[in-house]
Amino acid sequence: xxxxxxxxxxxRDVAEMVETLAGFGAWGETGVNRLVYxxxxxxxxxxxxxxxxxxxxxxxxDAVGNVWGWLRGTDRGKAIVTGxxxxxxxxxxxxxxxxxxVAAIAAVKALKETYGTPRQTIGVVSLCxxxxxxxxxxxxxxxxxxxxAIVAGEADKLRAIDGPTMAEIMHDLGLDPARIPDAKRDDxxxxxxxxxxxxxxxxxxxxxxxxxxxxxGYKQFWLxxxxxxxxxxxxxxxxxxxxxxxxxEIISGVINTAHRMGRPAVTTVGxxxxxxxxxxxxxxxxxxxxxxxxPNEEQxxxxxxxxxxxxxxxxxxxxLDLQVRVDSDRQPCECxxxxxxxxxxxxxxxxxxxMRMNSGAVHDAMQFSAICPVAMLFVRSxxxxxxxxxxxxxxxxxxxxxxxxxxxxxAIAY
Amino acid sequence: xxxxxxxxxxxRDVAEMVETLAGFGAWGETGVNRLVYxxxxxxxxxxxxxxxxxxxxxxxxDAVGNVWGWLRGTDRGKAIVTGxxxxxxxxxxxxxxxxxxVAAIAAVKALKETYGTPRQTIGVVSLCxxxxxxxxxxxxxxxxxxxxAIVAGEADKLRAIDGPTMAEIMHDLGLDPARIPDAKRDDxxxxxxxxxxxxxxxxxxxxxxxxxxxxxGYKQFWLxxxxxxxxxxxxxxxxxxxxxxxxxEIISGVINTAHRMGRPAVTTVGxxxxxxxxxxxxxxxxxxxxxxxxPNEEQxxxxxxxxxxxxxxxxxxxxLDLQVRVDSDRQPCECxxxxxxxxxxxxxxxxxxxMRMNSGAVHDAMQFSAICPVAMLFVRSxxxxxxxxxxxxxxxxxxxxxxxxxxxxxAIAY
Numbered sequence: 001x002x003x004x005x006x007x008x009x010x011x012r013d014v015a016e017m018v019e020t021l022a023g024f025g026a027w028g029e030t031g032v033n034r035l036v037y038x039x040x041x042x043x044x045x046x047x048x049x050x051x052x053x054x055x056x057x058x059x060x061x062d063a064v065g066n067v068w069g070w071l072r073g074t075d076r077g078k079a080i081v082t083g084x085x086x087x088x089x090x091x092x093x094x095x096x097x098x099x100x101x102v103a104a105i106a107a108v109k110a111l112k113e114t115y116g117t118p119r120q121t122i123g124v125v126s127l128c129x130x131x132x133x134x135x136x137x138x139x140x141x142x143x144x145x146x147x148x149a150i151v152a153g154e155a156d157k158l159r160a161i162d163g164p165t166m167a168e169i170m171h172d173l174g175l176d177p178a179r180i181p182d183a184k185r186d187d188x189x190x191x192x193x194x195x196x197x198x199x200x201x202x203x204x205x206x207x208x209x210x211x212x213x214x215x216x217g218y219k220q221f222w223l224x225x226x227x228x229x230x231x232x233x234x235x236x237x238x239x240x241x242x243x244x245x246x247x248x249e250i251i252s253g254v255i256n257t258a259h260r261m262g263r264p265a266v267t268t269v270g271x272x273x274x275x276x277x278x279x280x281x282x283x284x285x286x287x288x289x290x291x292x293x294x295p296n297e298e299q300x301x302x303x304x305x306x307x308x309x310x311x312x313x314x315x316x317x318x319x320l321d322l323q324v325r326v327d328s329d330r331q332p333c334e335c336x337x338x339x340x341x342x343x344x345x346x347x348x349x350x351x352x353x354x355m356r357m358n359s360g361a362v363h364d365a366m367q368f369s370a371i372c373p374v375a376m377l378f379v380r381s382x383x384x385x386x387x388x389x390x391x392x393x394x395x396x397x398x399x400x401x402x403x404x405x406x407x408x409x410x411a412i413a414y
Numbered sequence: 415x416x417x418x419x420x421x422x423x424x425x426r427d428v429a430e431m432v433e434t435l436a437g438f439g440a441w442g443e444t445g446v447n448r449l450v451y452x453x454x455x456x457x458x459x460x461x462x463x464x465x466x467x468x469x470x471x472x473x474x475x476d477a478v479g480n481v482w483g484w485l486r487g488t489d490r491g492k493a494i495v496t497g498x499x500x501x502x503x504x505x506x507x508x509x510x511x512x513x514x515x516v517a518a519i520a521a522v523k524a525l526k527e528t529y530g531t532p533r534q535t536i537g538v539v540s541l542c543x544x545x546x547x548x549x550x551x552x553x554x555x556x557x558x559x560x561x562x563a564i565v566a567g568e569a570d571k572l573r574a575i576d577g578p579t580m581a582e583i584m585h586d587l588g589l590d591p592a593r594i595p596d597a598k599r600d601d602x603x604x605x606x607x608x609x610x611x612x613x614x615x616x617x618x619x620x621x622x623x624x625x626x627x628x629x630x631g632y633k634q635f636w637l638x639x640x641x642x643x644x645x646x647x648x649x650x651x652x653x654x655x656x657x658x659x660x661x662x663e664i665i666s667g668v669i670n671t672a673h674r675m676g677r678p679a680v681t682t683v684g685x686x687x688x689x690x691x692x693x694x695x696x697x698x699x700x701x702x703x704x705x706x707x708x709p710n711e712e713q714x715x716x717x718x719x720x721x722x723x724x725x726x727x728x729x730x731x732x733x734l735d736l737q738v739r740v741d742s743d744r745q746p747c748e749c750x751x752x753x754x755x756x757x758x759x760x761x762x763x764x765x766x767x768x769m770r771m772n773s774g775a776v777h778d779a780m781q782f783s784a785i786c787p788v789a790m791l792f793v794r795s796x797x798x799x800x801x802x803x804x805x806x807x808x809x810x811x812x813x814x815x816x817x818x819x820x821x822x823x824x825a826i827a828y
Binding site for chain 2 (some may be wrong): 229234237245248277385388
């Protein structure tokens, strides 16, 4: 039995696995471009499976290509599972998703080496897809398969940015889309995901680790503002029905609304299209996204009501035709108090400073919450950057997070 | 000799020529898609040449494909010229440009039939290109050739939206780009262009005809607003450097500035690009056009100063990096008081109600102003619409404008 403050996790394990995994789909000096079901992704999943086998876990591949490793417990009940995803943005960095898989392997390997067989089965999962980077409309392909949330026929409808459908791509890899329902599991008692923060809050506080209490709720809209296209030189300002003027007012308004509501409310306009998009033409149509998030459901509803009142008022006053499409609408996800307490206790026992926080990003853990209690552990992101080759988390912070994960799993499963 | 109020121009001439010309590049029921140097454009220029020849004019084609018709006067001095362009937007309508060529032919034909040989030579011109619809960066190809404003090597640099360079396309038609300087003329004493208004002012006033005193000055900018790309969920509003927030504030600001300055100030943001243009990403960069116009130079400078102060202030306050590129900058063009008076006198003599006005659009006449006095005559546009298959001018209004043009040419050249 080791002393309470002796680390369980070897930081060389974490560093080597991060570096090795980053080699699959390496993009420039520090980037990774590893889209689901590509050759580089296949090689990375094979590497994960090899590490799991080397660590003495029982390896399983499911119907969508998620890779699982099982450290069987003496009690044959449901498992506590930890992991994340290995697909990336195009290009992304070395840590988003990948670090959660590496930490899971390193933690369970350390537990097995130090403590042997657990009471409760511990699972490690490397999920196949989370980023929606190859298929624009399907993030969470891996975790949605696990919770049974992929609808029949979905694989035939999803089309990759490189052309073929999800079903065609799966067939080429020997995965049968008809068997997707087989990936659904009922043997998971809880899910803990370690992930880079992707934000600046831990860095602001000078802390390596954060324990997530809530994952944000969000609502995503597409607003289409229609006006009257006109010649830019000949149409007086006072009689224009200019959708660009309306869009600019709405965009300023929703951004200011979230800013004034204060942290953690956030609203973002990230995508826009203009028609006809000519220099000397008052546009006919301006379309744009609005992504509004709050981890508190009551506050989220207040934010959304303010946004909707604002854009309705602007469109009416300006004589513009506004069409609003809701693309997603998800309530905040509460992390399980027991799992949160286990993480907090583990951080304290390890002497690793941490804070409670919310997740402004969405994660596979949100999907798992449909079938089991979930929790998340964040590690510090340099400059809060993610979805970029510039994303960086130090080996020290990554190992600190892994240590907390390992100790929490020990408290739960041994 | 006819009586003062008997019309010179036959409205059937105008109607038939408009309809025939619209057949070259017809697009749907009422549109025309006739880009410079295409087969449909070639056929239209041949038709114009045939009409000029039928009317008894001496036909000339110059080095860029402008078609000229000359009604030689007894006095061998410089000519008074009228005309416009026959290329269109993609698609445009039947009147923008084409009506000025039709009116010129119909007016000169009527003058020759009624009054015979003039004292001063009268020229009709069908200019090859004005719209910048096939080559994004070259409007006024025809009129710039006439005034000698095409720079050496320009034809090699301009690339058509369909692929080849201007030089390659000209070669295929038997036009030698090296001979472009031959199109420059020094035999023009004045240029009068009839054009559809492309705006709503004549319709607002219930008048068929407007006499242009000034053609607007304009300045066109491309603004690049750089900020910091960030995850839409994890970056608090208060620490974002969001170029979309800055762009929206600038766009609202410049539009409101022009609106408050009142007619005829106009400012338009018609084109925008966003990078990376992702729903869940605070953008890295937002670029957009600003097109600001005023026919009074002092007021134009005031408008521009306000715009520049505004966007500088917004960028500084928001910590955004702003790069401003000037794509064009042109002072207002004053129409010649003598030609304006000739047009006003002609309208009065014909009993056709008219008003003095400015042109908010730019025209070939602006180019001609580099070598001779110019004037313009506007005819009413239904709903102010142009650059669209919906553009419409009645035969009555088109003929009224042509009648004023014919009487003014008579006053000048006979």
